Amino acid sequence: MTTTTTAHLATHPAAEMYAREYKTGQLSRREFLVRSTALGLSAAAAYSLIGLSPAMAQRATPAKGGTLRIQMGILALKDPRTYDWSEMGNVSRGLVEYLIEYNRDGTFSGVLLEGWEANADATQYTLRLRPGVTWNNGDAFTAADVAANFAAWCDTTVEGNSMAARMGGLVDADTGQARAGGIVVVDDLTVQINLPAPDITLVPGMADYPAAIMHRDLIGTNPLDHGVGTGAYRFTDYQVGISARLERNPDHSYWGDAYLDEVVFVDLGTDPAAWFAGAEAGEFDMTYQTVGEFVDLFSAVGWDRSDVTTGATVVVRPNQLNAPYDNVEVRRAILEAVDLSVVLELGMNGQGTVGENHHVCPIHPEYAELPPMVVDKAAAQARLAAAGHADANFTLVSLDDGLTRFTCDAVAAQMRDAGMTVTREVLPGSTFWNDWLNYPFSATEWNHRELGVQILNLAYRSGVAWNETAFANAEFDSLLDQANGIQDANARREVMARLQRIMQEEAVTIVPYWRSLFRHYRPGVVNADMHPKFEINIHHLGLSA
Amino acid sequence: MAFFILRRIGVMALTALCLTFVVFFLTNLAPNLEKLAKTQGNARMSDAEVVSWLDRNGYGGPLVVRYGEWLGVVPGWLREDPITGEWRGRCLARGQDPAEAARFCGLLQGDLGYSTVSATEVSSIIGGRLQLTGILMFWAFAVMVPSALLVGVLAGMREGSRTDRTLSTFSIASTATPEYVSGVIFIVLLASSQIGISPLLVEWGWLEGGTLFFGSARSAMDGVTFWNFTLPVMTIALYGMGYIARMTRASMAEVMMAQYIRTARLKGVKFSNIVMKHALRNALIAPFTVIMLQFPWLLNGVVIVETLFNYKGFGWTLVQAASNNDIELLLACSIVAVFVVLVTQLMSDIGYVFLNPRIRIS
Numbered sequence: 001m002t003t004t005t006t007a008h009l010a011t012h013p014a015a016e017m018y019a020r021e022y023k024t025g026q027l028s029r030r031e032f033l034v035r036s037t038a039l040g041l042s043a044a045a046a047y048s049l050i051g052l053s054p055a056m057a058q059r060a061t062p063a064k065g066g067t068l069r070i071q072m073g074i075l076a077l078k079d080p081r082t083y084d085w086s087e088m089g090n091v092s093r094g095l096v097e098y099l100i101e102y103n104r105d106g107t108f109s110g111v112l113l114e115g116w117e118a119n120a121d122a123t124q125y126t127l128r129l130r131p132g133v134t135w136n137n138g139d140a141f142t143a144a145d146v147a148a149n150f151a152a153w154c155d156t157t158v159e160g161n162s163m164a165a166r167m168g169g170l171v172d173a174d175t176g177q178a179r180a181g182g183i184v185v186v187d188d189l190t191v192q193i194n195l196p197a198p199d200i201t202l203v204p205g206m207a208d209y210p211a212a213i214m215h216r217d218l219i220g221t222n223p224l225d226h227g228v229g230t231g232a233y234r235f236t237d238y239q240v241g242i243s244a245r246l247e248r249n250p251d252h253s254y255w256g257d258a259y260l261d262e263v264v265f266v267d268l269g270t271d272p273a274a275w276f277a278g279a280e281a282g283e284f285d286m287t288y289q290t291v292g293e294f295v296d297l298f299s300a301v302g303w304d305r306s307d308v309t310t311g312a313t314v315v316v317r318p319n320q321l322n323a324p325y326d327n328v329e330v331r332r333a334i335l336e337a338v339d340l341s342v343v344l345e346l347g348m349n350g351q352g353t354v355g356e357n358h359h360v361c362p363i364h365p366e367y368a369e370l371p372p373m374v375v376d377k378a379a380a381q382a383r384l385a386a387a388g389h390a391d392a393n394f395t396l397v398s399l400d401d402g403l404t405r406f407t408c409d410a411v412a413a414q415m416r417d418a419g420m421t422v423t424r425e426v427l428p429g430s431t432f433w434n435d436w437l438n439y440p441f442s443a444t445e446w447n448h449r450e451l452g453v454q455i456l457n458l459a460y461r462s463g464v465a466w467n468e469t470a471f472a473n474a475e476f477d478s479l480l481d482q483a484n485g486i487q488d489a490n491a492r493r494e495v496m497a498r499l500q501r502i503m504q505e506e507a508v509t510i511v512p513y514w515r516s517l518f519r520h521y522r523p524g525v526v527n528a529d530m531h532p533k534f535e536i537n538i539h540h541l542g543l544s545a
Numbered sequence: 546m547a548f549f550i551l552r553r554i555g556v557m558a559l560t561a562l563c564l565t566f567v568v569f570f571l572t573n574l575a576p577n578l579e580k581l582a583k584t585q586g587n588a589r590m591s592d593a594e595v596v597s598w599l600d601r602n603g604y605g606g607p608l609v610v611r612y613g614e615w616l617g618v619v620p621g622w623l624r625e626d627p628i629t630g631e632w633r634g635r636c637l638a639r640g641q642d643p644a645e646a647a648r649f650c651g652l653l654q655g656d657l658g659y660s661t662v663s664a665t666e667v668s669s670i671i672g673g674r675l676q677l678t679g680i681l682m683f684w685a686f687a688v689m690v691p692s693a694l695l696v697g698v699l700a701g702m703r704e705g706s707r708t709d710r711t712l713s714t715f716s717i718a719s720t721a722t723p724e725y726v727s728g729v730i731f732i733v734l735l736a737s738s739q740i741g742i743s744p745l746l747v748e749w750g751w752l753e754g755g756t757l758f759f760g761s762a763r764s765a766m767d768g769v770t771f772w773n774f775t776l777p778v779m780t781i782a783l784y785g786m787g788y789i790a791r792m793t794r795a796s797m798a799e800v801m802m803a804q805y806i807r808t809a810r811l812k813g814v815k816f817s818n819i820v821m822k823h824a825l826r827n828a829l830i831a832p833f834t835v836i837m838l839q840f841p842w843l844l845n846g847v848v849i850v851e852t853l854f855n856y857k858g859f860g861w862t863l864v865q866a867a868s869n870n871d872i873e874l875l876l877a878c879s880i881v882a883v884f885v886v887l888v889t890q891l892m893s894d895i896g897y898v899f900l901n902p903r904i905r906i907s
Binding site: 076239240241242266268269274277278280281282283297300301428431435 | 583662663664665732736737738739755756759760761762763764773855857865868869870
C-alpha cells in the first residue's frame with residue numbers, strides 16, 4: 001500500500017497539547033498516537049512531535065503472486081453497516097474497502113482517504129479522498145460516494161445498523177437521519193463533516209468493520225450480490241460454513257498494491273482442536289486467532305506466533321429485560337460470587353489480565369483506577385435470599401467454542417460454589433449468533449476499541465443497537481455525553497471514574513479479563529501479524545520471496 | 546419382475562411419504578417453531594408476536610396444509626405484508642410480482658425450499674454435499690468390500706483353524722469399535738506431529754516434518770489424495786468390514802460343510818479349486834445382502850466421520866441442519882436418506898434373485 005504522508009497535517013494545536021501530556025507522563029505512547037493521528041496527523045508527524053523517530057511497524061513488501069489460505073468462520077454476508085462480526089469485514093475487505101484503517105501500533109492511516117483534518121475543537125472534520133480510485137464497474141470514486149455512505153450510516157431506521165451509534169452527533173435524534181448540513185460535499189474529492197458537539201470517536205468509527213464503503217447506488221445491499229467495490233479482489237465462491245474464495249480481479253486496475261493472486265478463507269468450525277488438526281494437515285496457512293492451550297501447541301509445531309495486548313474481552317452479562325435480572329440485587333449477588341482471577345485462569349489459561357466488571361481497560365487512555373471489588377460468596381447468597389430469589393435457576397447460554405464456553409463454565413462453577421442453581425446451555429454457532437443480543441444470561445465476545453468511551457457508546461448507552469444488557473440509566477448517558485466531548489485525558493478520567501463506578505454499582509455485567517490476542521501463521525507468510533481488532537486486510541498479505 | 550419393481554417403487558414412495566411426514570411433524574412441533582421464530586426474529590418476542598411472526602412467514606396454517614405446500618400439492622402461501630405492503634410468499638422471490646410466480650412450489654415441482662442458516666436455496670446446497678459424500682462412500686466401499694470378503698473367506702475355509710481364530714478376533718474387534726473411537730485413535734496414532742508414529746518417523750528420517758496422514762480431510766473436498774483421505778475412509782471401512790467379514794465367514798463355513806463339497810473332496814479335487822469354483826458363489830449370497838444393508842449404516846458413519854474430519858458432505862450438513870433448526874434443509878436430508886435406504890434395499894432384493902435361483906419373485 002502506498003501511504004502518502006504529505007497529505008496529512010504536520011501539526012495540530014490539540015496534538016501539541018497531547019505531546020506535552022505525553023512528555024509529562026500523563027499519556028501513554030499508544031494513547032498519544034491514537035489521538036494525534038485521529039486528528040489528522042500522519043504517524044511520522046505524530047512521532048516527531050514527541051521527539052521519537054517513527055519506529056512504527058513498517059510493513060514488509062511480499063513477493064507478488066501466490067495463494068494464501070486463512071482459517072476463519074464464514075457467516076452469511078449482508079448489508080455491511082449491519083455487520084455484527086469482524087469476520088464479515090475481513091472476508092469482504094478485499095472487495096469493499098474502508099476510508100481509514102487502524103494499525104497494529106495504534107495509528108490510523110488512510111485507505112480511500114488520502115488524509116483528513118479536524119478543527120481545533122474536533123467539531124469539523126475535512127476528509128480528502130484519494131485521487132485516482134475507481135470502482136471495479138468503471139465508475140470513479142468521488143465525494144458523492146462518501147457522502148452517500150455517511151448518510152446511510154446515520155439512518156437509524158435500518159434494523160441492526162450499528163454505524164448510527166458510531167456517528168454520534170451526526171445523527172439527528174428527531175428524524176433518525178443525518179443532521180441537515182452535517183455532511184457537505186465541498187468538491188469531487190473533499191467531504192466535510194460538521195458535528196454539533198466535539199466528538200473524538202468519529203475517526204475510529206470510520207475505521208471499524210461495519211464502515212465498508214459501498215458504491216453510491218448500491219447502498220444497503222449485500223456486496224456478494226453484485227460484487228462492486230474498490231478493492232483488488234473479487235469473490236469466486238462463497239459457501240456459508242465452508243469456505244470463501246477471492247481472486248485478484250483481472251478486469252480492475254486497483255489504486256494500490258495487492259500481492260496475492262488468490263485468498264481462500266476456510267471454515268473449520270468453532271472447535272479449536274479441529275483448527276489444530278487442520279493445521280497439521282496443511283489445510284491453511286494462517287489462523288484468524290489462536291486461543292487457549294492451542295497457542296502453545298501451534299508454536300510447538302513450528303508456526304510463527306504474533307500477539308497483541310488489547311481491550312478485547314468476553315462479557316458474561318444478564319439482560320435486564322428478563323426476570324430475575326431486572327432486580328439489581330440479583331445482579332450484584334452474581335458479581336459478588338464470581339472471583340474474576342479464577343475465571344481468567346480457567347477461561348483462558350491466564351493469557352490476559354484480570355478485569356474489574358466495567359468495560360474500560362487499563363490500556364485505554366481514560367481508564368481510572370477504582371478500589372478492587374469484593375468477592376464474598378456467603379454475602380452473595382445472603383443478598384440473593386434477601387432479594388427473594390434464593391431458589392432461582394440461572395440459565396447461562398454460551399457459544400460452543402473454546403473461549404466463551406470455558407469462561408461461562410468457570411463463571412457457572414463460581415456461582416454454584418456460592419450456592420446458586422445454574423444451568424449451562426451451549427448452542428452451535430449459527431443459532432447462537434442469530435440471537436446474541438437477547439438471551440437472558442449469556443456471554444459475548446467484545447473486540448478491542450481504541451478509546452474507552454467507544455464501547456460505552458456502542459453497548460451501554462440506553463437503547464443503542466448493541467445494548468445487550470438492556471442497561472438504561474439517564475445519569476450514565478449524560479455523563480457519557482460529557483466524556484465524549486472532553487479531549488483532555490485527565491479531565492475525561494474524572495468522568496470515566498464515575499461511569500465505571502456506575503457500571504459496578506448497577507452490576508451491569510461481568511467483565512472477567514482483558515485478553516491478549518494471538519495468531520499463528522506458517523513461516524513465510526508476510527504481514528499477517530495479529531491485529532487488536534482481529535482485522536485481516538488481504539491487500540497487505542503475501543508470501544515471502 | 547417388472548411388476549415387482551413397480552410395486553417396490555410404490556412402496557418406496559409410500560414409505561418416503563410417511564417418513565417425511567414424521568420428520569415434518571417433529572420439526573414443526575410448537576416448541577421447535579417457537580425456537581425458529583425467536584432465532585430468526587427476536588428472542589424477546591411475546592407469545593402473540595411469535596404467532597404473528599409464524600403466520601407472516603408461512604408457518605401459521607394447519608400442519609397438513611403446510612405439509613401439502615412443501616410436497617407441492619397445495620398452492621404455496623401468499624400474503625401482503627401489512628406494514629410495507631410488499632407481497633411475500635413461499636413461491637415468491639424477493640420483490641417478485643405474485644401474478645408471475647408459480648402457484649405450486651414443493652417437492653413435486655422440484656423445489657426443496659430455503660435454508661434459513663445458509664440464506665440460499667436448499668437445492669443449491671445439497672447436490673454438492675451429496676457428491677462429496679458419494680466420493681467418501683465410494684472409497685469406503687472400495688476398501689471395505691474386497692478386504693472384508695477376503696478376510697471372511699480365508700477365515701471360513703477351515704473353521705476353527707489358527708487363521709480363522711486370528712481373523713475372527715480382528716473382525717470382532719474392528720466391528721466392536723465405533724467410528725468415534727477408531728477415528729480418534731487413528732488421529733492420535735497417525736496424524737499428530739507430537740505423539741504416535743509420526744514423530745518417530747521424523748526422528749528416523751523417513752518423514753520430513755509434519756505428520757504421516759492428515760487428521761483433517763477438508764483438503765479432500767478439493768482433491769482426494771492418499772494422505773488426506775486414508776483416515777476417514779479407514780474409519781468408516783473398518784467398522785463395516787468386521788461385520789461383513791463375520792457374515793462371510795459364517796456363510797463360507799456353512800457351505801464348506803455341505804454334502805457337495807465333501808463329495809468334491811472325496812473325488813480328490815484340489816482344495817483351492819473347491820474354494821474358488823464350488824464354494825465361493827454359494828457363500829457370497831448372504832454377504833451380498835449384508836453389503837447392501839451396509840449403505841444405511843454407512844449414512845450413520847458419515848455423519849460421525851464427516852464431523853470428526855471436517856469433511857463437509859451430506860453427514861455434516863445433516864448435523865448442521867439439525868443443530869441449527871434449519872427445517873427445510875433437514876427435510877431435504879431426510880428425503881435423500883430415505884431414498885438411499887430404499888433404493889439399496891431394492892437393489893439387494895433384485896440382486897438376490899440373480900445370485901440364488903431358488904428364490905422366485907412374484
